[in-house]
Amino acid sequence: MLSSKRVLYVGGLADSASVQVVRAAFIPFGAVKSLDI
Numbered sequence: 852m853l854s855s856k857r858v859l860y861v862g863g864l865a866d867s868a869s870v871q872v873v874r875a876a877f878i879p880f881g882a883v884k885s886l887d888i
Contacts, residue, residue: 864888 864873874883 861873868888870886870888873888874886877883
């Protein structure tokens with residue numbers, strides 16, 4: 852089985868953006884394994 856790491860950069864987030872808010876925004880597109888803000 853092939854394993855690939857995908858990294859997505861998202862710019863322009865508000866300073867008040869939290870991990871929970873960003874995760875909730877992207878979860879409809881698939882599992883979010885890790886998130887760094």
